[in-house]
Amino acid sequence: MEAPRWLDEREERAWRGYRRMRLLLDLELARELTQDAGLSEADYDVLSDLSETPQGRLRLRELADRMLWSRSRLSHHLTRMQQRGLVTREECADDARGSVVVLTPAGRQAIESAAPGHVAAVRRHLIDLLTPAEVDALGALTHRVVDHLAAPGLRATRPQPAAEA
């Protein structure tokens, strides 16, 4: 504790690079997505997860867990998306407390027309800039960090982080 191990030059470079990439990459991807498809990244993620299910429907809780979002955040966001006609809410048959989020035709249309451009942007600004070895390294490293954060005895205050399959 007394003697903090500061980051050495290479570690510092990696850490600063990561933070700066996060900022700029997000900004650019969000900008293109808004411009080309009229969606925010949050919208895209919601629609994307929904469209990956056979019916285009998910329990709100299930969707929140998959996205690692708080239910509050998802609920607020769905309200806004609902007003734009991208999704609807239905009552849940098995559990009268719950509700089911349902992709509307407009919502499916939106994600299907947005996806190719978005994937292309991810390629152009990230994936295609990396060597195959770097892609693998990034995959390995990020998953290790995620497992570390999701697994150990952290939590304490937040009943939030849900592990997933």
Next chain:
Amino acid sequence: MEAPRWLDEREERAWRGYRRMRLLLDLELARELTQDAGLSEADYDVLSDLSETPQGRLRLRELADRMLWSRSRLSHHLTRMQQRGLVTREECADDARGSVVVLTPAGRQAIESAAPGHVAAVRRHLIDLLTPAEVDALGALTHRVVDHLAAPGLRATRPQPAAEA
């Protein structure tokens, strides 16, 4: 357009891993920072950049550029930090339009007592989980992406509206 090149399995793994890491790592670092030092990540970054200057003072514009923040965002945030006594604003001698952000003693105290814990958290949740080769790879890859985003004729380098022909 017509034939989007979707991500293959390894690319998908890297991309999803990155996004998930970003979410969880940010959440955890912010949580610890708030709990241990009463600072948000934004606060930390502002104080950190300020404390790296000899005088602990910077033009607002200069600080915004370093952080890649919009001036609006910085101005709003400084107002809040000012109310908490972490920084003050002074008029700029050379340019009557501008103002200078100044680190207060309380602000310096805050960053100095927060830094060791924060660096330790960055190590614990990221750096120390990586091999030296991965640290270098992450440094290389992120800088390449950042250069790509900042360099080309892609309109704005910063959150500043650029003229478009």
Next chain:
DNA sequence: GGCAAGTCGATGACATGTCAACGAAAGCGT
């Protein structure tokens, strides 16, 4: 000098995210 254009920073309106609290409905143990 004087005017047009650009830069600086602040601000208000608004979009989005967090947090704590709530009512309703399951679940659980007895």
Next chain:
DNA sequence: ACGCTTTCGTTGACATGTCATCGACTTGCC
């Protein structure tokens, strides 16, 4: 059957970030 606890989703208050705009000042050009 009955309470106690937990889970579900919503909500309101608030923190934060974005965007457009403004007034003040500087700069460039004639």
